[in-house]
Amino acid sequence: MTDDVAAAERARAAFAERFGGEPEGVWAAPGRVNVIGEHTDYNDGYVLPVALPHTTRAAVARRTDGRIALASLQGDGDVVELGLDELAPGRPDGWAGYPAGVVEGLREHLAGGLSLLVDTDVPVGAGLSSSAALTCSVALALRDLVAPDLTLEDLVELARRSENDFVGAPTGILDQSASLLCTAGHALFLDTRERRTEQVPLDLAAVGLELLVVDTGTSHTHADGGYGDRRRECEQAAARLGVPALRDVADVAGLAALDDDVLLRRARHIVTENARVLEVVRILRGSSDPREIGPILLEGHVSLRDDFQISTDELDACVDAAVRAGAHGARMVGGGFGGSAVVLVDRERAATVAAAVRDEFDRRAFAPPRTFDVIPSAGARRLG
Known part of the structure; x- marks a missing residue:
């Protein structure tokens, strides 16, 4: 777990090192753990997650050359770079497919492209929604930068589509809803059919x-x-x-x-x-x-x-x-x-x-x- 201020400074410094300039901002989204309600989300059922203190941070800046460049402090140090017109399911693959899927979902707002640096302390592969933390941090960043009319509920759907349609992971909306909608000191009671939520102390x-x-x-x-x-x-x-x-x-x-x-x-x-x-x-x-x-x-x-x-x-x-x-x-x-x-x-x-x-x-x-x-x-x- 990383203090928000220290986490933002680390992400900014890493962005500058990778891309030679300052990001326009740093956004964070948490992993989640479910108090109860497994596999009910894609069955139109009920779930009760809480957000973890562990987050994924996304440092983002827009570009003007029509390309997308992605880097991760948890990766091998390489920058994944390709043109916006090259984005397609499976391209890029691996971890970079998750943020790329979010970018693809907002391509009409991002003609110039973007650079992205991610850093995380959400345990990967532990069933704690590290992938949703990644997609949701990027979705919130892009909402703030290029699509301010989108609601948090819109971002839930954008992040879900990135995982389902771009990456091919058949998740429901539990993970993305928890990452975007949870509040401190509460569990999120979500009716996945009606999309009704309640913050339960x-x-x-x-x-x-x-x-x-x-x-x-x-x-x-x-x-x-x-x-x-x-x-x-x-x-x-x-x-x-x-x-x-x-x-x-x-x-x-x-x-x-x-x-x-x-x-x-x-x-x-x-x-x-x-x-x-x-x-x-x-x-x-x-x-x-x-x-x-x-x-x-x-x-x-x-x-x-x-x-x-x-x-x-x-x-x-x-x-x-x-x-x-x-x-x-x-x-x-x-x-x-x-x-x-x-x-x-x-x-x-x-x-x-x-x-x-x-x-x-x-x-x-x-x-x-x-x-x-x-x-x-x-x-x-x-x-x-």
């Missing part, structure tokens, strides 16, 4: 709780096949049930018509996960002890493990060890097939729980995990 520290993220070190990518397979299976289940999306199935009893075991499992996760989101929001809105959401988080993990079948040995080991050590609840987060888990724990037991997870990983000869606590933080903003 989430001050865990006030009641002696912490939300730990455990990065298992097993990387994943949305563009790999497993995520896309799950999305297609959910669409197939909805089609067989004769509903627009699995959001329209009221409860598990409504899945009785599914005679395919795989499709039944996938649909059951979505239906029960939507119910879990609503229950967690109900608890957090009221005067109930937030510790009550712990068992709901664990139920979500079991559903992701058994019905959606996207967990891993490392994620399961993390959740099991954390709960045995006294956590109120834990579950994997993100797209699955690797990444991170989130753990709800009393502050006084946080170090003990983290040590128990590390010991379990060591016992099973897994790579050492990385653990950090999450403070619900601000969404995308201009740093200067």
